[in-house]
Amino acid sequence: MCGRYAATLPPEMMVELFNLLNKIDFPPRYNIAPTQPIAVIWEQQGRRTIQLVRWGFVPNWVKDPREFSLLINARAETMAEKPSFRDAVRHGRCIIPASGYYEWMKGKDGVRRPYYITMADGSPMVFAGLYSNWSGPSGEEVDTACIVTVEPNLEISSIYDRMPAMLTGEAVELWLNTREVDVKAATQLALPLPPGSLRYHPVGKAIGRADAEGPELIRPLSDEELAAEEVKPVKPKKVASGGGQLDLF
Template identity: 85%
Template sequence: MCGRYAATLPPEMMVELFNLLNQIDFPPRYNITPTQPIAVVWEQSGRRTIQLVRWGFVPGWVKDPREFSLLINARAETMAEKPSFRDAVRNSRCIVPASGYYEWMKGKDGVRRPYYITMADGSPMVFAGLYSTWSGPDGEEVDTACIVTVEPNLEISSIYDRMPAMLTGENVDLWLNTRDIDTRAATQLALPLPAGSLKYHPVGKAVGRTDVDEPALIREMSAEELAAEDETRARKPKKAAAGGGQLDLF
């Protein structure tokens, strides 16, 4: 699952990297969470633009999005057959620019700790995504998107059993080209990156809070800081589990 990520690329850099026809003012984000606006790039009639959409895919055939499950990820292995995604795999593919993403790993002590994962060479990440435009009964329209996931590569397998499908080189262009690249060819682009492509480091648990979004979230924590954070957490009284069917992203 990819349920938290950071996107800090300047708007002008995204225009240059992805040959965009437009630019949007999107401030650096260090803790992007589901249901929030995310910047995605898609191509229509050969024209490539960047748009702000809701993270949480809603197929066009859904009658009431409030009663539909939150789809933040699509599994690459099954997306072409799933009713929710199959039309988007053929006609509505997008990319999601990112600087890095977070994943939680359970340690030997049973404690789950967040890690920040980036490209080993420091380059931007390009997640494969799918988008949809939902139209309401009163004519309102809402653009939504999700991130495609695949099995983990060697380094990520020690943290979690899934990872975002990341595109590099000409695969970015091929993924966006829904005119010439069909469903079968597109699914073959969504693959784990080769071993050695990524690096990661432990970060503070504040990233688990949806109300925190600051550069300090991606800073590598030292062993002493990690121990102090765990000790502080252990001293705090445990809160009663919240009710109401709250979705647990991790």
């Protein structure tokens, strides 16, 4: 699962990297959590734009989002079959730019520790995503999205059993092209990255708090700092409904 990530790319860089028609002022974020606004990119009629949407997918057929489960991830292997996602796989594919993401690994001592995961070459991550536009009975509209996940590659398998589907090169163009790239072809784009593509390092357990923010969250911990944190283990803080990390798969 991917339940926390960072996005620090400047708006101008995203416009250039992804050939966008618009720009949004989105400050650097180091601890993006479910239900918060996230920047996503989609393509409609050949026009590629970036939008702020809610992280937590709501299918357009849901009557009341408040009574619907929080869907922050979609399994690539089953997304085309699941009622919640199958329409979005056909018509609502998007990408989600990121600088890195966090995952918790349980050590041999049973203690879970957070790691920050980035591209090995320092390039931005491009998560495969799905989006939906929900319209309410009173005319209200909410755009929502989720991150597609896949089996882990060699590096991540030692940390967790899932990872975000990350797109590179031509796969970005094909994923966004819902006019010409069908569901079967799109699902074949959501694959684990080759071994050697990622790197990771331990970070402080403050990342478990949804209100934690700032560049210090991605700073690698020294051996001394790791030892100090192990003296008094701190479990990730659970957030009330609507703001927590939930794995629904």
